[in-house]
Amino acid sequence: MFSYRHPHPAVTTNVVIFTIVSDSLKVLLVRRARPPFEGSWALPGGFIDLAEDLEDSAMRTLERETGVRGVYLEQLYTFGQPGRDPRERVIAVAYYTLVPFERVKPRTHDGVGWFALDEHPKLAFDHDEIAAIAARRLAAKLDYSTIAFGFMPEEFTLSDLQHVYEIIQREEIDKRNFRKRVLALNHIEASGERRNGSHRPATLYRLKNPGQITFIK
Amino acid sequence: MFSYRHPHPAVTTNVVIFTIVSDSLKVLLVRRARPPFEGSWALPGGFIDLAEDLEDSAMRTLERETGVRGVYLEQLYTFGQPGRDPRERVIAVAYYTLVPFERVKPRTHDGVGWFALDEHPKLAFDHDEIAAIAARRLAAKLDYSTIAFGFMPEEFTLSDLQHVYEIIQREEIDKRNFRKRVLALNHIEASGERRNGSHRPATLYRLKNPGQITFIK
Structure with missing residues (x-):
């Protein structure tokens, strides 16, 4: 004692770990094996x-509960x-991150799984609120960080990039506004190449400083 | 037990409470009456x-230690x-805010005082680090919030506003960049009046939505 x-x-x-897979923002959850909320899904964590x-x-x-290691975490709230928590006063210090799907290999048996942010089951404790606040912070972060470029190939069109923004911010974005906003950040430049497709050729862009993809501002 | x-x-x-007084960003500190760090200055707080x-x-x-009440606090980190903490494992949940000097009336005897951010004595615990992180967050917040307008009269020049930005961000700002940046935020509009002074008359601005001065984004 x-x-x-x-x-x-x-x-x-x-x-709260987010990834993008199948054009959807997903969050990694674990099924609780013990009370309270036994059998419910929850954010990974512990005392x-x-x-x-x-x-x-x-x-x-995180590693104990999901097998995921070596990710960069940022404190959320x-x-x-x-x-x-029904047991006693419990204070939860929450962290979050966004990772490319290929980068992490969570266990996929044993009550661990990726869930679409809009479709996951009701979570244990106040974890629905924690996940929602993390998703809002992530969406806001796109406007002043380079995290979205972690999901881009070396050369990409503005439509490719806009698609990632739309998945994370979960709303349609006006094409002209997006173009203005993202070019104003001054992170990308035209590569000089164009992509030919069914429409007219699209300008390809690349990061000015590829080493500078950061989750942090 | x-x-x-x-x-x-x-x-x-x-x-961490900040204010602006005498053209300087100041932080409210309390002198510790008990060990550890007895006699040192520290951020107000407690168990x-x-x-x-x-x-x-x-x-x-905050009220117990400084007499300040009724301020809006935002969680920092x-x-x-x-x-x-030399006694035991202590986790500190830090909050911060920026308030107009006239709005708060801390006790000014009894080991409570405003200190310039660059000139305060070494603080107890890791409070120097906490204050420094709060100051950085505050400076960053100016670029996406309307908090600076809490320090403006109803009508003001861009120079007045720039002055407040320079105090909080603690660096000189290029006048043309500032003008572009602050007008792009779309918070202010020309009032139609001009201020006459020793130089050529300066355009006066006002908030578009005076009710919307918020500390939060």
Whole structure:
């Protein structure tokens, strides 16, 4: 038993991992094997060890629960509403990331799976809210980061890029506005090549600094 | 005594309140009356009650330590490095805000004071890092929010506004770039009036939607 003069909360880390597959934004979930919410799907995570950093805890419990390792995590928000866990006061420090589908290999048996963000089952605890806030943050991040380019080949058309934006921001984007917005970011340049297709040839673009694909601003 | 089967960390909330006074970005600090770091300056805050929400804890401990109440707080980041508190594992959920100087009335005796961000004494714990991260987040926020307008009179020149940006972002800004950037945000419009001064008359601007001054994006 561990005793304290003042009451202490429990603290977990939880991870929201997004990917894009089959033209859909998906989130990695695990099925809970124990109460509370036994049998429900939830975000991977678990209680911190007192000796480990929060991000290390997020990485450790993510790997333990899903087999995924070596991803870059960014802290999202800390959720601490009393009553969010029926057992005791539990504060969840949430992390999130977006990864190319080919980059991670979660276990696919054993209650681990990718779910479309709009179609996943109701999650345990307040994990629906955590996943929704992560999705909003991710959509906002597209406007000031280069994360979308992690999903592009070396050369791509603006339509290809717009398609990724539309999947993540989950709305149709006006083509002319998109062109203006994305060129204003000054991350890409015309490669000099064009792609021939059924329509008129489309200008191909490439990243100005391919080493600078970052999840962070 | 409070006992648990697994070790639990302690959790605090801490608040970084910024204001602008005498053309300088200042942060509100409190002098610690007890160990650890007795006599050092620190960010206001304290241990959470298990029954209260994290934001309520931030508001309660802020008022207890500084007399400040009724401010809008936004969660900044959660700091949990092992060893950041010499007593035990303590995780700090940090909040921040920017308030007009006239809006808050902290106690000014009793170890409470505004300090210039570049000139405050070394702080207790990792509070220097927390304050620095809050200052960076605040500077970034200017580019996609309307918070700077809380420091403007009803009508103002672009130079007035640029001055506030320069104080918060702590760097000189090119006048033409600033004009382009701030007009692109589409928050302000020319009021039709001009201010006469020692130079040629300057166009006065006003907010398009004065009710929409928000700290949040």
